[in-house]
Every structure is written in structure tokens, then in C-alpha cells.
Amino acid sequence: MAKEPDKGGLLKTLQSVLAAMFGVQSERRRREDFSSEKPWRFILAGLIVAAAFVIFVMLLVRWALSLGAA
Amino acid sequence: MIKRIWLLPWIGLLVSLPAAAAWQVNLSPGSTEIARDIRELHMIIFWICVAIGVVVFGVMFWSIIHHRKSRGAEAHHFHENTFVEILWTLIPFGILIAMAVPATATLIRMYDSTEADLDVQITGYQWKWRYQYLGHDIDYFSVLSTPREQINNEAEKGEHYLLEVDNPLVLPAGKKVRFLLTSNDVIHSWWVPDFAVKKDAIPGFVNEAWVIPEEPGIYRGQCTELCGKDHGFMPVVVEVKPQEEFDQWLADARSAAEAQAAAAEQDWSLEQLMERGEQVYNSACAACHLPNGQGVPGAFPALAGSPIATGDIGPHIDIVLHGKAGTAMQAFGAQLDAVDLAAVITYERNAWGNDTGDSVSPQQIAELNQ
Ligand SMILES: [Cu+2]
Numbered sequence: 001m002a003k004e005p006d007k008g009g010l011l012k013t014l015q016s017v018l019a020a021m022f023g024v025q026s027e028r029r030r031r032e033d034f035s036s037e038k039p040w041r042f043i044l045a046g047l048i049v050a051a052a053f054v055i056f057v058m059l060l061v062r063w064a065l066s067l068g069a070a
Numbered sequence: 071m072i073k074r075i076w077l078l079p080w081i082g083l084l085v086s087l088p089a090a091a092a093w094q095v096n097l098s099p100g101s102t103e104i105a106r107d108i109r110e111l112h113m114i115i116f117w118i119c120v121a122i123g124v125v126v127f128g129v130m131f132w133s134i135i136h137h138r139k140s141r142g143a144e145a146h147h148f149h150e151n152t153f154v155e156i157l158w159t160l161i162p163f164g165i166l167i168a169m170a171v172p173a174t175a176t177l178i179r180m181y182d183s184t185e186a187d188l189d190v191q192i193t194g195y196q197w198k199w200r201y202q203y204l205g206h207d208i209d210y211f212s213v214l215s216t217p218r219e220q221i222n223n224e225a226e227k228g229e230h231y232l233l234e235v236d237n238p239l240v241l242p243a244g245k246k247v248r249f250l251l252t253s254n255d256v257i258h259s260w261w262v263p264d265f266a267v268k269k270d271a272i273p274g275f276v277n278e279a280w281v282i283p284e285e286p287g288i289y290r291g292q293c294t295e296l297c298g299k300d301h302g303f304m305p306v307v308v309e310v311k312p313q314e315e316f317d318q319w320l321a322d323a324r325s326a327a328e329a330q331a332a333a334a335e336q337d338w339s340l341e342q343l344m345e346r347g348e349q350v351y352n353s354a355c356a357a358c359h360l361p362n363g364q365g366v367p368g369a370f371p372a373l374a375g376s377p378i379a380t381g382d383i384g385p386h387i388d389i390v391l392h393g394k395a396g397t398a399m400q401a402f403g404a405q406l407d408a409v410d411l412a413a414v415i416t417y418e419r420n421a422w423g424n425d426t427g428d429s430v431s432p433q434q435i436a437e438l439n440q
Contacts, residue, residue: 024155024159025152026150027150065178067175067178
């Protein structure tokens with residue numbers, strides 16, 4: 001690993017997690033992420049994004065039900 | 071000529087297409103707004119699936135044929151293509167959302183059983199339905215009325231074979247009716263295709279459904295959850311009447327209930343009880359104990375010569391009124407009125423050679439059946 005892998009910071013971690021949720025990631029980024037020394041960043045970001053997704057779905061359902069009741 | 075032989079199945083398919091309507095392979099056209107919406111959704115989604123199938127298989131077969139080996143096609147080796155991958159994720163996502171939006175709108179309306187004009191509790195029994203008009207003192211069972219001879223192939227089958235009952239559920243046209251569904255024994259499911267109502271009736275739970283029947287008429291359905299031996303013999307029949315006729319029916323049903331109560335006060339002779347008892351037995355008990363009282367060995371005991379039906383009268387009345395927990399023998403105390411109970415017990419004690427000579431009076435039953 002000639003390149004320093006952990007430079008990207010928060011935004012890059014978030015991008016990787018979102019790509020994982022979406023199910024599509026480029027090979028280049030995958031290699032980069034998997035050579036990272038700090039897996040906890042991805043695990044933590046994954047948990048947060050998963051929780052956010054659940055909350056988003058709950059709000060979506062509430063909103064849809066409120067439309068139906070009107 | 072021989073080469074064209076592959077055409078034959080296709081010609082056969084084309085010729086049989088007009089017959090597809092008679093197969094009833096599709097959903098019922100529906101006679102309520104919700105039922106029509108459901109069918110429309112079903113058709114839209116069906117055609118979306120057809121379109122996807124045509125495109126996907128079209129591209130696939132075109133590729134296979136166009137890039138065949140005999141034309142010297144060479145495989146193109148590459149590992150990934152992020153753009154295409156994103157595309158083939160987004161397109162199905164978009165299609166699913168486009169289907170989910172109208173489907174959710176319909177589902178939400180289907181589940182909105184508020185503001186009903188009439189509440190009917192529907193209880194599944196092995197193997198019949200009970201209808202209770204909440205707040206109207208009307209409570210009755212709806213039992214298959216197809217004659218045994220038709221079922222046993224001893225008579226020509228009628229037009230509504232296995233889709234006819236003695237007492238249909240009667241509903242007013244144009245009113246919102248809420249159904250509260252539950253069961254007395256095992257899981258049943260109450261289904262009327264024309265209303266697009268299909269709801270499980272589960273012991274210990276109350277499920278809700280509703281309908282606004284539009285056109286007066288007769289609607290037929292079935293139990294649609296395998297529930298035992300006579301699952302195919304507990305149809306649903308709904309009779310929708312205009313409001314005035316419905317009101318008249320309600321009034322008649324109430325006075326019939328009063329007449330029944332009066333009949334329980336009368337004195338009944340052994341002959342009268344036997345005659346009535348035979349009818350009650352054939353509609354309520356014969357499914358298990360058989361019309362000849364012989365039962366089904368290993369499943370339903372014979373009543374002819376049974377120690378209970380020929381012994382002391384107390385245990386006999388008890389098992390008919392209260393059933394036997396954990397067996398298919400139900401508590402008939404709540405299902406039949408005092409006269410029918412007295413008649414059927416009297417019948418069992420005197421039919422098929424059980425000549426005990428005993429007769430039970432409706433008054434006796436009324437006292438025990440509190
Ligand atoms: Cu059933």
C-alpha cells in the first residue's frame with residue numbers, strides 16, 4: 001500500500017456505506033476501503049445509516065397513512 | 071408440411087384463447103369500488119410484468135442469436151461496469167415505487183373500516199358460519215344446503231352445487247358494513263370474490279374487513295383456509311337487498327326469533343321431536359356422525375348403540391350442550407335453540423335402534439343451557 005488509505009475522512013466513509021447499501025461499488029474504491037486500517041469507521045457509519053434508514057421508512061409510512069386518512 | 075409441425079401447439083393455443091374467459095383464471099371483475107380498484111391494480115401490474123418479460127427475454131434471445139458462435143462472435147472480457155450496475159438497480163427500484171404508490175393507496179382504503187353503518191360478527195365453525203348482527207339481536211348459523219344425494223352422486227348436481235346455504239348473510243345495498251371475523255375452533259377464512267373480501271377467521275383474534283355492496287343480488291364465496299374434513303362444504307352466500315327490503319328482513323328475523331322462543335314454551339310430543347330431530351341431526355351432526363349414526367371409526371364415534379346415547383340422559387345432554395374440549399365435538403348449546411337441542415337429543419336416543427323411549431323437553435334444555 002503505497003497510498004495512505006485513511007485520508008478521505010467522513011465524506012468518503014459515508015459514500016462507501018451508501019454504496020454498500022445501494023449494492024454497487026467500483027472495484028477501485030472497494031480495494032481502497034478494504035485496505036483501510038480502521039474498520040470501526042465503516043461499522044459505526046453503517047449502524048448510523050441503517051438507523052437513519054429505519055427512521056426514514058417509519059416517517060414515510062406515517063406520511064403515507066396521514067395522506068390516506070385525509 | 072412436416073417442418074410446420076411446431077406450429078400446431080401455437081394454433082391450439084390461439085383457438086383455445088376465447089375459452090380462457092370460461093376458465094376463470096383471472097380475478098373476478100368485482101362488484102364494489104374496492105374490488106374494481108384491486109382488479110385494475112392487478113391488471114396494471116400484470117401488464118408491467120409482461121412488458122418487462124418481453125424486453126428482458128427479447129434482449130436475451132436477440133443477443134444469443136445475434137452473437138452466436140457460427141457467426142464468429144467472441145466474448146468480450148471485462149470485470150465491472152458501475153454505470154450499468156447503477157442503471158439496473160435504479161430501473162427496478164423506479165418500477166417498484168411506481169407500483170407501490172397506487173397499491174398503498176388502495177391498501178390504506180381497504181383497511182379503513184371506520185364509520186360503518188352496520189357491524190356483523192362472523193364466526194367460523196367446523197363447518198359452518200355464524201352471523202351476528204351486533205346491536206340487532208340477530209344471530210344465526212349459515213349451513214350448506216346442497217342435498218346429500220348430490221354430494222354422493224346419487225342425484226344430478228344443481229346449478230349452485232356446494233355454493234348454497236340455508237340462511238345467507240343478508241346485507242343492505244349502499245351501506246358500509248363492517249365485518250368482525252373470528253373463529254370458534256380452527257382457522258377459517260371468509261371469502262367473497264366479488265367483494266374482494268378475503269379475511270382469515272382465527273380463534274382468539276378479531277380481524278376486520280368491510281364492504282359497501284352496490285347492487286342487490288346474491289354473491290357466493292367459500293371458506294378459503296383448509297379447516298378439516300368438510301372445508302369444501304362451508305360456502306359463503308351473501309344476499310344484498312335494497313334498504314327497505316333489508317329493514318323488512320330485519321323485522322321478520324326478529325319476530326322469527328320471538329316465535330322460536332314461544333315454541334320452546336310449548337309441549338312437544340315424541341313424534342314431533344323425532345321429526346324435527348332428524349332434520350336437525352342431518353344438518354348439524356351428520357357431517358361427522360353420519361346420517362345412519364354409524365360415525366367414522368377412529369374419528370367420530372358411532373351414536374347408534376353408543377353408551378352415552380343409550381345410557382343415562384345427563385351425560386348425553388351434557389356432551390351435546392357443552393361439547394368435549396380438545397375434540398371436534400363442539401358445544402351445541404350456543405348454536406342450536408332449545409327446541410332443536412331437545413329434538414336432536416331425543417332423536418339420537420330413539421333412532422337407529424337406540425330405542426330408549428326417552429324424550430327431552432325444550433324446557434328441560436332451557437333450564438340446563440344457561
Ligand atoms: Cu373453514
